[in-house]
Amino acid sequence: MDISRHWRNRKQRYRLVGEVCPHCGAKLFPPRDVCPHCGMEAKTVETLVGTGTVYAFTTVRQAPSDFAEQSPYVVALISLDDGPMLTAQLTDLGDVEPYVGMRVEMVTRKLRNADDERGLIIYGYKFRPVLERALA
Amino acid sequence: MDDIVITGIGFTPVGEHWEVSLRELATDAALKAMQESGGLRPQAVYVANQYAPVLSRQANVGVLVADFIGLHDVEAATVEAGGASGMMALRAAYLAVASGEADVALALGVEKSTDRVGPDVETALSVVLDADYEAEHGLTPAAQAALLMQRYIHEYNAERAAFAAFPVLAHRNAVGNPAAMFRRAIKESTYHRATMLSDPLNLFDAAPLADGAAAVLVARRSVLPPEMPQPLVRIAGFGIANDTLALHDRDDPLDFAAVRSSVESACKRANCSLEEVDFFELYDAFSIYVPLILEAAGFAPRGEGWKMGQDGSLELDGKLPILTMGGLKARGNPGGATGLYQVAEAVMQLRGQAGDNQIPNARRALVQSLSGPASLAATTILEPAP
Ligand SMILES: [Zn+2]
Numbered sequence: 001m002d003i004s005r006h007w008r009n010r011k012q013r014y015r016l017v018g019e020v021c022p023h024c025g026a027k028l029f030p031p032r033d034v035c036p037h038c039g040m041e042a043k044t045v046e047t048l049v050g051t052g053t054v055y056a057f058t059t060v061r062q063a064p065s066d067f068a069e070q071s072p073y074v075v076a077l078i079s080l081d082d083g084p085m086l087t088a089q090l091t092d093l094g095d096v097e098p099y100v101g102m103r104v105e106m107v108t109r110k111l112r113n114a115d116d117e118r119g120l121i122i123y124g125y126k127f128r129p130v131l132e133r134a135l136a
Numbered sequence: 137m138d139d140i141v142i143t144g145i146g147f148t149p150v151g152e153h154w155e156v157s158l159r160e161l162a163t164d165a166a167l168k169a170m171q172e173s174g175g176l177r178p179q180a181v182y183v184a185n186q187y188a189p190v191l192s193r194q195a196n197v198g199v200l201v202a203d204f205i206g207l208h209d210v211e212a213a214t215v216e217a218g219g220a221s222g223m224m225a226l227r228a229a230y231l232a233v234a235s236g237e238a239d240v241a242l243a244l245g246v247e248k249s250t251d252r253v254g255p256d257v258e259t260a261l262s263v264v265l266d267a268d269y270e271a272e273h274g275l276t277p278a279a280q281a282a283l284l285m286q287r288y289i290h291e292y293n294a295e296r297a298a299f300a301a302f303p304v305l306a307h308r309n310a311v312g313n314p315a316a317m318f319r320r321a322i323k324e325s326t327y328h329r330a331t332m333l334s335d336p337l338n339l340f341d342a343a344p345l346a347d348g349a350a351a352v353l354v355a356r357r358s359v360l361p362p363e364m365p366q367p368l369v370r371i372a373g374f375g376i377a378n379d380t381l382a383l384h385d386r387d388d389p390l391d392f393a394a395v396r397s398s399v400e401s402a403c404k405r406a407n408c409s410l411e412e413v414d415f416f417e418l419y420d421a422f423s424i425y426v427p428l429i430l431e432a433a434g435f436a437p438r439g440e441g442w443k444m445g446q447d448g449s450l451e452l453d454g455k456l457p458i459l460t461m462g463g464l465k466a467r468g469n470p471g472g473a474t475g476l477y478q479v480a481e482a483v484m485q486l487r488g489q490a491g492d493n494q495i496p497n498a499r500r501a502l503v504q505s506l507s508g509p510a511s512l513a514a515t516t517i518l519e520p521a522p
Contacts, residue, residue: 030382058282061334063255077383
């Protein structure tokens with residue numbers, strides 16, 4: 001069990017902490033320290049908003065062993081409103097059929113049980129359909 | 137510069153070799169390639185392998201293989217670049233020989249993927265993804281291809297049913313390949329009934345991981361005796377380019393930019409145009425890769441690569457034959473060995489030894505391996521040596 005790897009990524013997993021490039025203003029997630037847009041160093045921390053749209057999605061029916069108990073589940077590419085795209089599961093779908101272009105927002109959910117006798121659980125971001133707001 | 141030539145090839149049948157070990161597979165392929173080369177012995181051995189550390193608990197495969205094929209006191213190392221490992225082993229052998237550091241070098245790929253089964257294999261396959269930001273969210277290579285396929289259909293109004301053309305073609309061509317894993321043509325109706333792996337991608341959209349080993353011996357032409365057992369094939373050029381490892385880090389996931397770049401630079405090195413390519417051994421790990429590769433390479437306009445599967449142009453007698461011996465889909469995908477199977481099959485075409493699948497007047501081959509969704513594209517152009 002690689003606890004330190006999960007601990008190290010906690011800010012990204014729980015709060016979508018990425019970076020903003022001080023040279024060209026591009027927002028980066030996952031953080032990568034060198035801006036792919038202008039090639040300059042980009043280490044300024046920036047928490048992303050956590051809303052976006054579904055670029056593509058699929059239902060995984062043959063899962064790796066770590067995810068076998070959740071199968072089938074829906075994983076998606078999500079274009080964040082802040083600019084970057086990321087890979088995440090869709091959750092809390094209920095009766096909603098996901099579609100390309102669906103508005104989604106970040107929530108924290110269990111990603112999987114750690115492969116470990118101590119019963120550790122790995123948490124991280126997933127995305128759910130943007131809830132209908134109560135109209136004023 | 138002195139020509140760099142392929143003097144010999146060797147490979148095992150692709151399939152599930154429960155009774156044979158990694159080292160035995162590798163030895164079989166290596167000895168065949170050396171025999172075809174009139175007993176030439178390499179001074180450098182580069183062994184491509186993707187999964188032995190996770191599936192067989194074996195690293196340092198390069199040294200293991202060199203040892204078991206009876207080569208000692210030579211340079212030996214493993215080459216790993218995901219699905220492009222085999223082609224990158226050929227690249228290493230080419231560079232060793234071109235630089236003059238070696239006269240003869242062996243590129244060998246070997247995979248023993250049936251040491252594990254089921255979800256453990258899915259886990260192993262996912263190690264090629266970005267561990268923290270793709271695999272940790274439950275993504276698999278098949279799911280990643282499914283995302284591309286869904287978006288492709290969405291963006292270009294491509295017909296879902298049209299994707300059947302690629303596996304159907306691969307299986308038809310594999311009938312004439314004695315080393316193929318599946319030597320059986322499939323009907324379109326069979327394709328449409330296949331088990332869904334990751335919607336909209338089904339079992340027949342994904343090439344099966346398999347066991348196998350393939351070897352290619354390369355040398356500088358000037359060190360060879362005038363008479364060689366097999367016709368020589370010249371490595372006319374290489375082009376290699378990377379892209380982001382994770383698919384989500386691309387501005388435009390439907391653009392396999394590394395494919396474009398690597399094909400352009402390979403053509404430039406080989407001093408030829410796309411029109412002068414006679415056939416294309418491409419990396420059909422997933423059916424959706426085929427149109428994306430054809431488009432990025434420049435054989436089809438964007439969003440229209442899927443139509444090439446409909447008009448016969450990719451068949452053995454078409455204007456751009458692909459997957460001439462069955463491709464990854466039907467010959468099988470033995471991981472690190474795959475790129476060297478692609479090369480060996482192109483060599484057979486260029487020598488006129490492709491049997492029932494022979495393309496008439498095959499004078500120039502474009503051969504390309506990818507790691508993941510073109511996270512690396514490694515392309516070579518092969519020609520009969522003059
Ligand atoms: Zn920047």
